[in-house]
Amino acid sequence: MSWLIxxxxxxxPFDDPGLYLDYRFGRRAILFDLGDLGALSPxxxxxxxxxxxxxxxxxxxIGFDRLLRFCLHRPGPLHLVGPPGxxxxxxxxxxxxxxxxxxxxxxxxxxxxxxxxxxRLDRFVVxxxxxxxxxxxxxxxxxxxxxxxxxxxxxxxxxxxxxxIPSLAFGLRxxxxxxxxxxxxxxxxxxxxxxxxEAKNLLRAGIVDAEIAIPGNGRVALSKLKDDLFLTGPGQxxxxxxxxAPTSENAEKILTIAADVDQLFIEAxxxxxxxxxxxxxxxxxxxxAGRLARKARAKRLVxxxxxxxxxxxxxxxxxxxxxxxxxxxxx
Ligand SMILES: [Zn+2]
Ligand SMILES: [Zn+2]
Numbered sequence: 001m002s003w004l005i006x007x008x009x010x011x012x013p014f015d016d017p018g019l020y021l022d023y024r025f026g027r028r029a030i031l032f033d034l035g036d037l038g039a040l041s042p043x044x045x046x047x048x049x050x051x052x053x054x055x056x057x058x059x060x061x062i063g064f065d066r067l068l069r070f071c072l073h074r075p076g077p078l079h080l081v082g083p084p085g086x087x088x089x090x091x092x093x094x095x096x097x098x099x100x101x102x103x104x105x106x107x108x109x110x111x112x113x114x115x116x117x118x119x120r121l122d123r124f125v126v127x128x129x130x131x132x133x134x135x136x137x138x139x140x141x142x143x144x145x146x147x148x149x150x151x152x153x154x155x156x157x158x159x160x161x162x163x164x165i166p167s168l169a170f171g172l173r174x175x176x177x178x179x180x181x182x183x184x185x186x187x188x189x190x191x192x193x194x195x196x197x198e199a200k201n202l203l204r205a206g207i208v209d210a211e212i213a214i215p216g217n218g219r220v221a222l223s224k225l226k227d228d229l230f231l232t233g234p235g236q237x238x239x240x241x242x243x244x245a246p247t248s249e250n251a252e253k254i255l256t257i258a259a260d261v262d263q264l265f266i267e268a269x270x271x272x273x274x275x276x277x278x279x280x281x282x283x284x285x286x287x288x289a290g291r292l293a294r295k296a297r298a299k300r301l302v303x304x305x306x307x308x309x310x311x312x313x314x315x316x317x318x319x320x321x322x323x324x325x326x327x328x329x330x331x
Pocket of ligand 1: 059
């Protein structure tokens, strides 16, 4: 069974951070951070429905303009979540342009922008193209604490790390995967229809003790259909951690959001020998990144956000992180 989401870093490790999370089925994508998006095609940008921004330092937010440029003529909302103050940052970006050519007759493109205070989405506004991006204060979506997005396929958690300012880390967890076995409906003479979605949703939620009404077949116990008709498996989990001071408080939070993930994407800005620089710049060392990945029991580690001062030894930071990831607790 394959995973729903395919994550990939947009740029090389010395360039701006950003993770593109592409849905295998359906034309949708999610972005973690808005650094330089030049490597994404217009088609890839148009697929983006949700964006989660760690913080508004320029290397994490400069891509907003390119994304807006392509999505402007696409109907529907583009959802963005960032740390406290993020709504003002988005509004200032919008105010940087002249909008005399859009009005009520324009495409109904909207920006839905939320701020995550470390516990919940506490502020939410809408900027609508048809209203010349005037700010409209709305009510944030109701979500459990620590969650910034949820649907039937996945949920996204966030935590606020200390980077001098809050820097949000994100954890995406797919719900359990449920697929219909190939050819089995035809073989059993069962019709396609909404009952299949209902059954899949119940199984995803871990509910087996239920009956499903199948047209022409009456009510059937889901427990009897489960193994015959469906393939189920665990969903994938991904964590994205960047721009965080090497403190024990941050480490504790990172271990929570990255616990047992399939893939951990984490910054490795300085080598451990330059730890003083890392502490001054409020970033992680490569060794710390690897150590955290191991302690979180991540299955795969990908590092990024290397400082340009180490470009002459391009693989050294990755190698240091991998050594810490794979080595025993002794170091
Ligand atoms: Zn950064
Ligand atoms: Zn930063």
